[in-house]
Amino acid sequence: xxxxxxxxxxxxxxxxxxxxxxxxxxxxxxxxxxxxxxxxxxxxxxxxxxxxxxxxxxxxxxxxxxxxxxxxxxxxxxxxxxxxxxxxxxxxxxxxxxxxxxxxxxxxxxxxxxxxxxxxxxxxxxxxxxxxxxxxxxxxxxxxxxxxxxxxxxxxxxxxxxxxxxxxxxxxxxxxxxxxxxxxxxxxxxxxxxxxxxxxxxxxxxxxxxxxxxxxxxxxxxxxxxxxxxxxxxxxxxxxxxxx
Numbered sequence: 400x401x402x403x404x405x406x407x408x409x410x411x412x413x414x415x416x417x418x419x420x421x422x423x424x425x426x427x428x429x430x431x432x433x434x435x436x437x438x439x440x441x442x443x444x445x446x447x448x449x450x451x452x453x454x455x456x457x458x459x460x461x462x463x464x465x466x467x468x469x470x471x472x473x474x475x476x477x478x479x480x481x482x483x484x485x486x487x488x489x490x491x492x493x494x495x496x497x498x499x500x501x502x503x504x505x506x507x508x509x510x511x512x513x514x515x516x517x518x519x520x521x522x523x524x525x526x527x528x529x530x531x532x533x534x535x536x537x538x539x540x541x542x543x544x545x546x547x548x549x550x551x552x553x554x555x556x557x558x559x560x561x562x563x564x565x566x567x568x569x570x571x572x573x574x575x576x577x578x579x580x581x582x583x584x585x586x587x588x589x590x591x592x593x594x595x596x597x598x599x600x601x602x603x604x605x606x607x608x609x610x611x612x613x614x615x616x617x618x619x620x621x622x623x624x625x626x627x628x629x630x631x632x633x634x635x636x637x638x639x640x641x642x643x
């Protein structure tokens with residue numbers, strides 16, 4: 400069973416289409432979306448419809464919930480809040496209904512899929528070893544797939560209880576050892592923040608026990624032009640070119 404797993408589309412239709420075109424060429428058995436389909440970008444309804452029609456097993460992200468008024472906007476930066484407030488004005492009824500029905504967690508291939516973390520699927524960022532260790536203790540999973548930070552990479556819990564990090568070189572399969580546990584961050588489709596402006600997603604080969612990070616270029620200038628046309632904050636468009 401092969402899964403194409405992606406996260407943090409953030410209403411960037413050009414990035415989403417580029418990812419789905421490349422992922423689709425490999426004929427995955429299923430798609431998984433780890434939330435934040437909307438927020439920041441110019442095409443929230445179009446991205447939601449694309450993910451929904453794809454049949455991707457999708458979980459809710461904090462921006463998805465915020466767009467519905469279910470998360471306090473004071474918890475967001477001024478730029479993120481401005482984009483969410485704009486998003487709230489353009490969401491179609493069918494988009495709202497779909498977003499509202501998204502669960503916080505899903506089980507896939509014997510693993511767990513969440514947006515932020517196992518212990519706080521909506522809000523928590525897993526950025527360091529202490530946070531990773533706490534989340535390994537929070538749920539009984541072999542491998543948990545997350546987004547939210549927009550930074551791809553992985554944490555590993557060794558059999559002796561030590562926690563470490565695992566690099567995911569783009570295009571190179573990384574073996575998930577059966578004697579260890581993992582938290583794998585798939586990065587972001589629509590708003591990468593690791594210094595690489597290309598969209599990010601992951602291929603999980605459950606039979607081989609490997610994950611492969613993929614990076615895809617997209618029509619970034621088209622997205623930026625749409626953001627300007629919709630009067631979204633210019634900084635949000637500019638940072639796309641920097642991967643920040």
